Amino acid sequence: MSFIDLLRHLRHRTWSRWPIMALLVLAFGGCGGLPKDVDRPVSTALDTAGERTELATMVQQLRQKAGARHASGFSLLSGPQEAYGSRLALVQSAQKTLDLQYYAIHADASSAHLLRSVVNAARRGVRVRILLDDFHSTGRNALVMRMAFEPNIEMRMFNPVAGPRASFLGRMWGAVSDFSRVQQRMHNKLFLADNMMGVTGGRNLGDAYFGKAEAENFVDLDVLAVGPIVADMSRSFDSYWNNPRAYPVQSLVSREELDRLRAQVRSSGEKAGAEAGSPGSTAPADRSLASSPQWDTQPMDLRTVDFIWAPAAMLVDEPTKIPLEGDEPAPSAAIRVGTTPGAHPEASDTPQAPPAPAAPVSSGDTVVDGLLTLMDRTRRELLIISPYFVPGDDMKRAFARARQRGVRVRLLTNSLASNDAPIAHVGYARHREDLLAMGVELYELRSEQAGLRSAFGSSGASAAGASRSMLHSKVMVVDGRMVVVGSMNLDLRSQLHNTEIALLIRSRALAAEAAQQIDTAMREGAWHLQRSADGDLVWRAPQGSGLEDAHTDPDSSLALRLLLKLLGPLAPDHLL
Template sequence: MSEVFSKVARLTVRHALMLGVMAIALLAFTGCASLPDYVDRPVSTAIKPEVATSLGDLVKSRRQGVRPGYSGFALIDSADSAYSSRLALTEQAEKTLDIQYYAIHSDPSTRELLRAVRQAAARGVRVRILLDDFHSTGENAQIMRMAFVPGVEMRMFNPLPGRRGSGTLRALGSLNDFMRIQHRMHNKVYIADNAWGITGGRNLGDAYFGHAQESNFIDMDVLAAGPIVQDMSASFDRYWNDKLAYPVPSLITADELKVLRDAARQAEAPPVDRKVVADLPAAMDLKNEPLIWASAALLVDKPAKLVPEENEQVTEKEQDTVIDGLLSWMQQARQDVLIVSPYFVPGPKMMEFLAAMRARGVRIRILTNSLASNDAPLAHVGYARYRQDLIKMGVELHEMRALQREMARTVFGSSGGGSKASLHAKMIVIDGRLISIGSMNLDLRSQLQNSEVALLIRSRALSSQASKLIEQTLDEGAWKLKLNEGDGDLVWQAPPGADFDDARTEPDASRMLRLILWLLGPLAPDEML
């Protein structure tokens, strides 16, 4: 996700038992927190497409001569364009802004973007912000102050009860509701005036906009204009009006947020990084941004996916989900499937799908993170179980390298002292004509537990653009995995002419991290990673 996998979702069985005991002790001292029983959720929906706005008029002017039903698309393939496109929608919105994310971080770039959101609200734009609740603790809890800005409504999806000073303590206090809290809203959409929208892999934060000090994400979004945006708005409305969406004032007061902020400032007062703000790009020129017009469909999980029936077992059964839909489209491939998934934990059923495709002669190429570039190392454990079988069935498997070789990976995250890269884009290109871009990983967590969203676009031009970007990474910045002919062990093969070497062990990863993951691997079930 990184998004970052939820702490609770990464627990092994042994960890869960240990934390359960701690939680019982904790609750004995703190009391049992709970969510409010009665919550007022006024229903609201997107504006009608016929409502006149400048952004809507811009779409109409740019659609002249375009086939009816087609929408316009542009790949958002850089950190600068990720920020500038969202800023453009914010600054040009006249009626509504709908913002839905798994994580919004309280850091310089996001605070600057939210400043523009507040300005939009001040000029009369109705702003709705829907945020998954898992990461809204500590400094990130301050994002909830947006709920108390005039003209802004904010709701938290599938919230955890308890105080927000510590994410770990809040998770511990919620272990009695473990099955619910591990299901997270992973959707990501940013919509202006029901006319233009953005979806893809990025959350909102410095690491997604290229300004984190330690590690930044390589990610991909897509800018959309036209009829498909109405489907994005309808999806937002379903989640916004769902019973799992709690208005922020029902969970915390403005005074409580102020107390949290003051406590954080006393403990540590991080300086405002004015260089980040100064380096942020200006708003994208939507009037002249090249668009590719094509037919498309929006795949969206239902909010009910996050509230399984009581006593229902989470299994790899057939479901009407985003991942199932994408797998069905992949099964129709005739020649080539190119997959980018930061966390790739296929599970037995998906392995059967891939084997059937290979049996029909379909070429399958997969780009995922190496252990050193993975921001969620335990997710790498589930993926590693399948590597040799994937290679044996003829899948071409590639792992992206972190950009800074000297930055050894530790079990607690990236070491300091520079910048590195972590793959975070989620894409599938089928036969060079059909492309999916969204929030989903090809793993059991995205299939069974998180809600996801993806745009499926039928366009050779857009597929070609994305394929070239992916193939450039394969040719210059990723290892291709092979099996040694002698002992059958894995070999990481660097591209010809690369400035990094082949490897026989997880490249650039510390011995300690490799040892810990080797020890914990057998205890970590695929669907929890």
């Protein structure tokens, strides 16, 4: 593999690029900054509550049929077909507005099929706004920005990276004078239709998030929400959309530049990917997606969804958590918003008056800080899925306090073999013994064999030729009565650098559903990390797997473990 090929494979996690990027930038210097005096017309979510749109009517009928006393409903989307089908259904049902906010949209077959449906919605009069973090928009993935030049579609890039988009290497020159800002990213995920239905959770848009990648696929979870809580999600979208950190695509790149980039991608042997990333394309990649027997591209029938109606609230980081170009990071607050009462874990199920307008949870809190507060209020049991788990001191103290109160804490994270960028595993591994000593139960997702190449996030099938599973869900279940689903990881990057969003739903039924999925994953699909009688770490094999227990990180090569042992001291927790 050439050096350029290696750079192309440094992906998925922002931090995995920084050591090489920093060396390159320091060696070669920087380039121009971001455009000035950018025109950003202000727009807000359309109020469709009083209109007889298809989705508004559907929500009202579903609620009446269920005899629900709460106005907002929720359904967990744990399977890739449900996750994809729900988004496709929202696009095809939208009559007024579509708002999409994502950390990454990959130019591949599943995104192309979905985005072409978005283009069709725009052509029938739906107002479309797409807000995308700018870090991954290079090379083939930059072609997604062609959406901005479609009629009735606006697209903005959040916290742009200066520099040419033709290659990852060239863009990095623009980071040298603004390193602290560029390594902070908008990690939020929202997919909203007519201000009445929406999806949030861990998934970005791309084949690997919907079970269609040949080599590596993410295990993820979203929640489909309906009712007034979606208006809160829309207000969150508006706060980012109208922020000066959001740049209209036209201020960053012209259509002619994107056309030249498309030709360059084609000539480099990535024609299928270039076509798949083009909204107006009818590329073979898209046709194969539609005809694949392993993939149902039909939209979900939203009328048949079994919604659970419950009180809920939302935590979202302020956009100011990310500094403007040349500025120092501003004090940040996680705003708790929710028109649905009773979302506090100690609240009763009795309907109450609507809460006051959104206010900070407490001065200086972030979304992750808000979750630490929830941990401090947990009484009996805490179930957590965090794919990238790098606990800071305050997080470890929260776990210790919970254990001192007798709270059972179980946590599922990636194993070294299942981690798409294993250097993050270093930050987790150095805290494992402390966590076990305080009584935290640790489970690591079982995956296929991981070798040296995977240390750099390199794609490729396992030695056995099978697709590698990688954990990407971000979920908490508190005392069997509250579920938290969002974009956040329990790591210092989510706490200190990236902006995040989380939906807090107070429902025993939904909590039981999520807990059952987590229990099954821990029991049947994960290694249980424990201490042996002589004090060494031992990985107990998943139930029914027929595997033997392991005494080193299972399914990983010696070369990979040695490399990470060497790199570990150079990788501070707060950048992982």
